[in-house]
Amino acid sequence: MFEATKVGRSVSKEDFVEQQEELRTQLLEIQRTLAQSKTSVVVIISGVEAAGKGEVVNRLNEWLDTRGVQTFAYWDESDEERERPRYWRFWRSLPPRGSLAILFGGWYLAPIEHRFTGICNDAELDAELNRIVDFERMLIQDGALIVKFWCHLSEKDQKKRLKELSRDDRSRWKMLPDKAKFSEHYSQYESVAERVIRHTDRGISPWYLVEAQDRRYRDLTIGKTLLHAIRSRLSESIPTEPPSTLGIVDLPDSPSAQITLLDQLDLTQTLDRDQYRDEICRLQQEVNELAWGAYKQKRTTVVVFEGVDAGGKGGAIRRITSAIDARLYRSISVAAPTDEEKAHHYLWRFWRHIPRAGYLCFYDRSWYGRVLVERVEGFAKDPEWQRSYAEINQFEEQLVESGVILLKFWLHVSQEEQLRRFKEREAVAYKKYKITDEDWRNRDKWPQYKVAINEMVARTSTESATWTLVEGNDKPFARVKVLRTLCDAMKAGLRRQPCTDGVYVPCGNKRLREDTEG
């Protein structure tokens, strides 16, 4: 694979000076066009040691207008990053639309290093690479351009470069921590790199291999390739792939074929007042203790509340939060996105609120808005909400894998009960603010919502992130069911410890062990 990067290509100083001037002008021009577009550009600079990745990044920063470029390295992990799912730090560094981010190694750094040092095996590496392919596809379909460079050197050239570097007083490389870690096992490193590149070299996000021996050739090549990649991306429409989710069957017209999961709920279930008081009291005490237990074990709990309007989300959340120490939780009500949020993939604003390890986080409405209100109201285009089932599943998989206890509640009431509650809200002073014209409009779209909800539950109730459908007509019954489900999940979750011996837990390999110490 790397043969073509060892042929000795070079550029003379005169040619470089001449071409650099033109390239720079064009890069600045395309950057201005980019700034007006909805495209964001992620540039990943990877490669073997001593190939000059730092020099390349500096050169790009020199050529580009820095007012639209951010550079990120991932060598200095903070505890805020460590205490969240691994990809949080990448989400944090994704550029807003119209701008560029240059990433040192990006999401490729850890997999390569971990395979090379034996922290993971080939199968685990491949699982992680699958995740990367999904991640990149998701960003690209949202309008991002991902340009990945691999700077390569032959073993002989690398050795020579390392020798030069160690002699050169001015070298930045000399001061880098962990230098020359990989170069002693050149062929082994090359073979890991090849596996990674082959696996993640997709049509929509190709790798560009660059011979790094001659610095002028290397930089000009990267600059020109980047220019052309941005240019062609801006003149084309976004590459699309059909969403790889379950197909939708066509329902026969018979009413018995049209029933949904929601029709199967027994909404007549109730709980009498005394039983309710006893149960809620016991469960509130329990959830408070569990919250402190989770804090001590540094386990995060994320609870999603979705449901029909007036389904009782707020009341259910309040029954939990009033029992838990306010220092331990955050409750997030999802409203319209800010302009910073709109400049990113729709999941960005949910990633940004993922709490540090040990805390609880309650979402009053969530990322499921994409396949509910945005679908029904037409705010998201068909391919957008259709592909988001898979995106949501991958997002939740990452949460669970990182040790998050994840619960999702759907609070359901019948159409009649909803009407009763709407009318009650209009009558009671402090509830009046909860009812708007929009609620009445949504109510007219009950059938469309029913289809959307059914599909949402079917497609996103995965093994690790099951939906709990809550029969909500009787508030006491619903609240106790929510609290009990939460307590049970936390109890079960706290018995299982996330494995901490590896730096990262590759995809599909949930290293959880039963806690035997009780």
Place this chain on the structure above:
Amino acid sequence: MFEATKVGRSVSKEDFVEQQEELRTQLLEIQRTLAQSKTSVVVIISGVEAAGKGEVVNRLNEWLDTRGVQTFAYWDESDEERERPRYWRFWRSLPPRGSLAILFGGWYLAPIEHRFTGICNDAELDAELNRIVDFERMLIQDGALIVKFWCHLSEKDQKKRLKELSRDDRSRWKMLPDKAKFSEHYSQYESVAERVIRHTDRGISPWYLVEAQDRRYRDLTIGKTLLHAIRSRLSESIPTEPPSTLGIVDLPDSPSAQITLLDQLDLTQTLDRDQYRDEICRLQQEVNELAWGAYKQKRTTVVVFEGVDAGGKGGAIRRITSAIDARLYRSISVAAPTDEEKAHHYLWRFWRHIPRAGYLCFYDRSWYGRVLVERVEGFAKDPEWQRSYAEINQFEEQLVESGVILLKFWLHVSQEEQLRRFKEREAVAYKKYKITDEDWRNRDKWPQYKVAINEMVARTSTESATWTLVEGNDKPFARVKVLRTLCDAMKAGLRRQPCTDGVYVPCGNKRLREDTEG
């Protein structure tokens, strides 16, 4: 001071139920009015141990619409917070306009604890309290309402409450870390609290002392007080105080009385090409080594570049960044604020970019926009930019105190040289994008800018954050001067180590020691 909180006030259960309903309705109503306003509300819940601060916070969360409230506690510091100036974590939790934040203790927690445990003395405490007064005034003048509650118990009641709590299985308090730390020295704690409250009880941000013995009385009182505070704030204009900065003298009409600092610059200074090449090469090597040294010592460097249009900011920055490892710096170009940024005090967006310890951060334009373009163009009202000199000085003081090496460059060229550069920019392809109609318009306001610049330098060139005025007509001369000044400041800075024995360094007490190990 606390006598009035030990008189045994209480509210019966029936009264509570009745009044709660009404209070809740009114709180929800005022919250909706607030959401449409430009006011943000900061609620601080402080008090003696076992006074039920957590209960109060939970109660407020129960009463209020959570879709406009965030709660913050400050007991669990992350390294991202530890590695930045202390107030970074408070800036992080300030609510955007239209919403509330409830803070456990807020910025009062540390000073009280540190004085109580003897980490600081009375003078240091007072210095910190002065900073708090300034900080709160700044927020209030920007439209914030700060409501501070102190929940108090008599020594006897506190002892009783603690005994009850330790018996009660359900108590959240029981699970709190560090419980009952202060209660063993009741009167000593009370005296520190009194000093803090007296010092920071200002007309524009008063303390409310609340008897906490009876829970119903405590919660109702706090709820009602909060309601009235928000209500009267929304119906009044922002309280203002005249900015406490230097007065502006009236200049006599004679030309020799009108000269500014800028007129004193010798813009004829030049550097010949050979000298330039030698110097820049040496200094670039040096700054690279210093950047790594700063990284190892975990010292942050913040460099501000301001200057006239076409003054050479970009070129000067590039001469530095091209020499430093791209992993070590971030360069921030200040553009129009996003809507999230607009929802906060104007300094918020600069605080948010303060780097973690050990990194360099270059600001291409900065918080000085407030007293330059915003002043001259009238984007900021007179009192707004007038009070910002003091706000900026306090901000920079905090940076320096926390160990940041801070530099501020003003790059100046003559009006003739500016004209030459403007024309050159219009002629050279890759420079064309740098010149806009706005630049020409700004040029017409040269006299107004000159006055603004002169006042800015005079008022913000403090001992710890001096302006370096750079004679910019000759680019080589300017670039070398910038690089040399930076290197000298970093060298001097790295010799001095911030003191790390205290958890916090109180205001005005720069605990720096000369590093004797070389």
